[in-house]
Amino acid sequence: MGALGFILNAEEGERGWRLAEYIKRGGYSALKKIVNEKIPADQIVGELKKSSLRGRGGAGFPTGLKWSFMPRQFPGAKYVVCNSDEGEPGTFKDRDILRWNPHMVIEGMIIAGYAMGCARGYNYIHGEIWEIYKRFEEALDEARAARLLGNNILGSDFSFELQAHHGYGAYICGEETALLESIEGKKGQPRFKPPFPASFGLYGKPTTINNTETFASVPYIINEGGDKFLELGKPNNGGTKLFSVSGHVNRPGNFEVPMGTPFKDLLAMAGGMRNGRKLKAVIPGGSSAPVLPADVIMECTLDYDSIAKAGSMLGSGAVIVMDETTCMVKALERLSYFYFEESCGQCTPCREGTGWLYRVVHRIEHGEGRPEDLDLLNSVTDNIMGRTICALGDAASMPVKSFIKHFGAEFEYHIQNRKCLVPEDVQRAGSGFFKAA
Amino acid sequence: MLEIEIDGKKTEVADGSTVMDAAHQLGIFVPHFCYHKKLSIAANCRMCLVQVEKAPKPLPACATPVTNGMKVFTHSEAAVKAQKGVMEFLLINHPLDCPICDQGGECQLQDLSVGYGQSASRYQEEKRVVVNKNLGPLISTDMTRCIHCTRCVRFTQEIAGWMELGQAFRGEHAEIMPFIEKTVDSELSGNVIDLCPVGALTSKPFRFAARTWELSRRKSVSPHDGLGANLIVQVKHDKVLRVLPLENEDVNECWLSDKDRFSYEALNSDERLTRPMLKQCGEWREVDWQTALEFIGTDLKRVVREHGAASVGALASPHATLEELYLLQKFVRSSGSENIDCRLRQTDFSLDGKKVVPWLGLPIAEIPALDRVLVVGSFLRKDHPLLAQRLRQAAKKATRVSLLHVADDDQLITLQGKSIVAPSALAAELAGIVKAVAEAKGAAVDAALAGVQPSAAAKAIAESLASGEKGAILLGNFAQQHAQAATLHALAQKLAELTGARFGYLGEAANSVGGYIAHAVPGAQGLNAARMLAEPRKAYFVLHAEPELDCANPQQALAALKGADLVVAMTPFKTRALDYAHVILPVAPFTETSGTFINTEGRVQSFNAVVKPLGETRPAWKVLRVLGNLLGLPGFEQDSAEAVRAEVLGGKPASVAERLNNQAVGIAINLESAAPALQRIADVPIHFADPLARRAPSLQQTRDAMPPAARMNAATLAKLGLAAGAQVKVSLGGTAILAVQLDDGVPDGCVRVAAGHELTAGLGPMHGEIQVEHA
Amino acid sequence: MLSQDALKQIDREIAKYPADQKQSAAMAALAIAQMEQGWLSTETIEAVAGYLGMAPVAVYEVASFYNMYDLAPVGKYKITVCTNLPCALSGGVHAADYLKQRLGIGFNETTADGRFTLKEGECMGACGDAPVMLVNNVRMCSFMQPEQIDRLLGECE
């Protein structure tokens, strides 16, 4: 278990998520400290800045800085919103935080409300994890009953109300402004920025949105101090972080490790490569991050800077591991289909471009590729990237660009030979599905 | 102020401006589709991407706020590359069949693709096909052409006030559609046709009637409501084929109501007259003009000889032109009669003789600057679609709008206060507002208000009005038609005085103001419209009106006309005049004559004929001039409409402003009003309000043109033991058989029965006690 | 149209938002309506719109935007299989193939007896548990190897 203890294992008990258990683990002490000692908001934001906590939702924006953008003197409602819409393929950490530690997120959000002068918050929970949403609602009830939420929290003059809002199946709602639209009862189409949520957010009011893990990291920082959190990781990359490892490993799952941990170590924690096969490639930060070939990733440490230097992104910390049985064309086809299906349809380059990308990759995969297709793909991604309302356009383009960059030869083989470089039966064996049959 | 440089040109713009605003200011064109100055910013088409110094990626001009010292390049290599990239995306799924598209020739996508498109598409997959939607009789769809700019969606939401179109599904599957099986029913719906930058939404009535480059464009003015929307009338081979808005920010902005846009269909209707008709020995015969006019001359002389000049009366439509109204009154007056009127639906004329020339009381363009508005007695949205639209936008900002009316129709305006009462209680309720304001301000009120107890709603409205600084009290059509119109006027005038608000009228028709300016109202010796019919005349001249539909009491009008010795109907159409007239003269509709309308704010708007008169149709002013000559009357030498206009306006249109006057002194306030057990509320539905709209087939298929019913609330239905859908006989000075409709917006003890329609033309007055029984 | 119970649940959702933001409950209301009615018919959508004071097409936009709403009837058990890349690497696509073969239907089809509908899903945020399936939008099933799939189908009989 990592320093922050986001995740419990099943042995720690099915009841570990309950309020009483959380308090036993030292939960809500940060909130109590703040409220009892009347710690000034500035000081809290200061600790966050010191901690070098960077947003865990993907973009890695410094959280303390983000909180300081909220207009302090704004008259009227302001909101704190938690992004638990985790839909980025490969990412499944927020679900586990909410499953084992809903109160950690609640406590983090209450502290955020305190620090930014917000009286209301919403946690937007991914639609497909309905059971987790229900549990979160129950945790909210526990917190309300214990006067940790609601009016005059812990007898102070600070009041904060928190509600859960569930999604219903749209990846784009993970994008923060689409998420706000969704809470407003609309379809989740991202807004053009500026204005940014800190000035025009939920219902047009100043709003701060952070990822589940970001909020869950806050109590530790308040309890232990920003410096201690920073020291857990490495400079500019404070703390520990959850990494979701999926794909061709023996023990897929979430692992809380200090920032800067060598990738090799994480792979070992995940039980190493499935059946001892050879590592081929890794997408280190969720499906939107550029893919890295085995030799590059094996040299990386897990932090924003190292991964960025290698040409990818730490993103949400979703590590998708692919071994030698993987057909890279098929892998990309699947990702391209995802972005095509999940484009909100609002802006032209993404609506039209993601379908185009998918269709070209699809035709390569199905033996109908043309020699000019790789150039075409690169050119279409150039026309999408940086031209869209939200980052989904870039997210759809980066896999295409990086797959072609690192595995172009495999694509060319596909186009020339009208079939996979990796034989079908090898691919089939790779999934491990049929081993029992 | 912020400084910005675009393509090397510098300018200063107000804080909060976008790069697009600045480009407009500099006269620099930035290609765009989704951006529209009247709609919220969507920034979804991405066509307007420009290069901004220091920005790592191209930014959309429409949504990017100007920052001080910003440098923008709209035609740099980077900008053009981005724009071309977007154009390629827009075209991959767009059919490239401009020659068969109804938008061909006026398509923004077509125009821009010339500059930004590539010759051959790199997209070789199958194009997306989208099923068409049935949006009703006015808008035709070709949804495969849609480029998802969402202008139409934003229009229905923001301008029309009710979201009737949406973008369903997502990604490439996104489709613009109404709710399942629904049509677009807004009275402003046709504007989406103009807004659609491609051929996805086009005009159904116009569909394939012509290619746009074959059409000539001529300016005109809408002949319908008091706004006087400016029009571009498009013509081919002397036939009007389409009507578009002529942008005039002070009048109609860039919009038209559907009535303004589609009523032109009536101009080409089979019901048009082409030759004068004369009834002889009970038979209608087409005759030449000479015969018809000589007949009129002779017969008129006979009537005057036998019954005196006062037995002649003239009823004119307030939709007639200034020139027509002027010559008609001149003709009647020269013949020795003072009986002329164009206020056909009015019932209370006690303001006559008080120098009142009712008008809006302020320029239309100043509406958004008002902070408080009270509208009294108005089916606002349907009577004044675009004025309602202005109020709707204003209400989203600082204007607090209240409504006192007799029916709770959804105005799609955020209302601050609202009071819905029976017609008989309208004056008392307004008096309640006056009293509440007076009490708050410690002012004295008329003794007639002594017993008034303001209702809670009246108090709320009063409070809202009293708290403002720039208010307006506006009387609608219903108030003008009300039996206590003068009392309502006096109360509204008092209210305006107490609150420092402006006071005015929402003019009913295109030329309601013009009628006064042209003196088409009776003098002291004359009879007003109501009396001319209540005390039947021997001869009637009817100009552009259909008295059996356009008068306050159709039943009585019909009886009077049927009993007359001579009825001369001047109309473009074969109307029911065939039943009662003796001569029918085909006179030109507004598109076939020069003329002038003076709109409700007193704006003098003249226009020329856009097509030649149909058949032997003649402009009515010419007909009247010839008649004057024929009878040897002096002062009928005008050789053009302009000459007539000069005579009316004394050569200076500005003189109109001096005559506009809503202030009357010494009006008796009479709050006594019989409250019968069951009273009629009569609205004049939007597409039945004038002869043109009635004859536009497409308008007649809209939801707004549903046949009138007997509408009552649940309580009234229960009291009468009726159920929705039942057939009933309603009686009020005549009878009509109608279906019963549940309408909870109708006050207790009231039955809403529309006027202006064949089905209800058998009834008498628009107000008063009505009976309802099972048919 | 909607039962008293459903309306009560919707009221609870409405209460989560500021008083003038009733439409925020649209997603929850549609979910509640769908759980009650099985799918979202035109009438149901209209009823939700009426209850929340929204334009019906605005509610339709929502109902058609989010994947988990069903705009056509589905079987008693709607099984959604994630076939996204991380799941596919651990058998997501193969699990779907296995289900198709067991049920004799393809994606977006319903068995003749009206029991099962099969859907292809996007990432459910559970990639470590692949293959993953979602039953009737609410029950997440993890590590769905052939024998687990057989067991699931058995429970659904």
Ligand SMILES: Cc1cc2nc3c(=O)[nH]c(=O)nc-3n(C[C@H](O)[C@H](O)[C@H](O)COP(=O)(O)O)c2cc1C
């Ligand atoms: C297409 C897209 C999908 C996203 N999905 C998620 C998500 O599932 N969860 C998340 O926390 N952030 C997601 N984000 C990032 C959010 O927009 C936002 O940056 C983040 O929630 C901010 O929180 P943080 O600063 O704590 O990271 C997504 C962004 C984009 C463009």
Ligand code: SF4
């Ligand atoms: S980039 Fe895609 S998902 Fe983002 S706003 Fe544009 S269309 Fe929607």
Ligand code: FES
């Ligand atoms: S006009 Fe700016 S994005 Fe469409």
